[in-house]
Amino acid sequence: MNTYIKSFIFTLIILSGVNTISAQCFDDGHSTFKNQGWLSCNTSVGPIPERGDQHWILYDLGEAYPIDSIQYWNHNVWGETGLGAKDILIDYSTDQINWTTVGPITLDKAPGSWKYTGSKSTSLQNANMQYVLVTVISTWDQSASCAGVSEFKFNIGEFVDTEDIALESDWSLGPNPASDRINVYIPEYSEVKAITIHNSVGQKIMKLPNPVGEQMIVPISELVDGLYFISMHSESGVSSQSFVKG
Numbered sequence: 001m002n003t004y005i006k007s008f009i010f011t012l013i014i015l016s017g018v019n020t021i022s023a024q025c026f027d028d029g030h031s032t033f034k035n036q037g038w039l040s041c042n043t044s045v046g047p048i049p050e051r052g053d054q055h056w057i058l059y060d061l062g063e064a065y066p067i068d069s070i071q072y073w074n075h076n077v078w079g080e081t082g083l084g085a086k087d088i089l090i091d092y093s094t095d096q097i098n099w100t101t102v103g104p105i106t107l108d109k110a111p112g113s114w115k116y117t118g119s120k121s122t123s124l125q126n127a128n129m130q131y132v133l134v135t136v137i138s139t140w141d142q143s144a145s146c147a148g149v150s151e152f153k154f155n156i157g158e159f160v161d162t163e164d165i166a167l168e169s170d171w172s173l174g175p176n177p178a179s180d181r182i183n184v185y186i187p188e189y190s191e192v193k194a195i196t197i198h199n200s201v202g203q204k205i206m207k208l209p210n211p212v213g214e215q216m217i218v219p220i221s222e223l224v225d226g227l228y229f230i231s232m233h234s235e236s237g238v239s240s241q242s243f244v245k246g
Contacts, residue, residue: 037075039083039148040136047096047133055085055136055147061154062204063196064094064130068157071121075148078112082141083148089137090122092129100127109140110150118151126157171232173218177244180221184230186211194233199226220245 043053075084089103108119136147171186186192195208208218225246232239
C-alpha cells in the first residue's frame with residue numbers, strides 16, 4: 001500500500017459565482033481577517049438543483065483522490081461569528097452526476113480569536129472523490145442573510161496499488177535536487193496511462209504526455225524552488241516519488 005500525500009490544503013476557485021477563497025491552516029490558531037475565508041450573501045441553485053436556492057461551495061480537486069477526512073474552520077471574524085455555518089451537508093462525486101451525501105454535520109461556532117483551532121473533522125474513510133459540494137443548511141445566527149466558513153482541510157488517505165508495486169520499484173528519476181530538468185526512467189513505460197506533477201500542498205500543476213520510451217526528460221526550470229511529487233498513473237493504481245527543484 002502506497003501513501004501518496006497524507007494531507008494538503010486546496011486554494012481553489014469557489015464555483016458558486018460569489019467569491020474566491022485563500023486557504024491558510026495554522027497549527028495553533030486561525031486568522032480573524034474577513035478576507036481570509038468565504039462569505040456568501042446571495043443564494044443560488046447549486047449542482048443539485050432539487051435543493052433550490054442555497055449558500056454553497058463546489059471544490060474541484062483536479063482529479064479523484066481518496067479523502068480520509070475533512071476538517072473545518074468556521075467564520076472567525078470578531079463580531080460576526082453568528083454568520084458562521086451551523087449545519088452543512090457534504091456531497092461528493094467523481095462526475096458531478098452521481099452524488100453521495102454526508103450529514104447534516106454541525107460545525108462549532110468560531111470564537112473570533114487567533115487561538116481558534118477549528119471544528120472536529122468528519123471521517124470519509126478514503127472515499128474516492130474529485131468534486132466536493134458544501135451546502136449550508138443553517139447559520140449560528142438564525143436571522144442572518146449571509147453564511148460563511150473560513151477553511152476546509154482535505155486529508156488524503158492511501159492509494160491502493162496492489163498490482164502496481166513492480167512499476168513503483170522500477171521507475172526512477174534524477175538528478176534530485178535539480179534546477180533545469182529531471183530524467184525519468186520508466187522500464188515498464190507501456191503500462192503508464194498518465195504522468196502528473198503536484199506541488200507540496202497537493203495542487204496539480206502539470207500533466208505530462210504519456211511516455212513513448214523508457215526515458216523521458218521533464219523540464220522544470222519554470223517551477224519555483226521547492227518540493228514536488230511526480231506520479232505515474234496506470235490501470236492498477238498510482239505510484240509517486242518526490243523531487244526537489246532548487
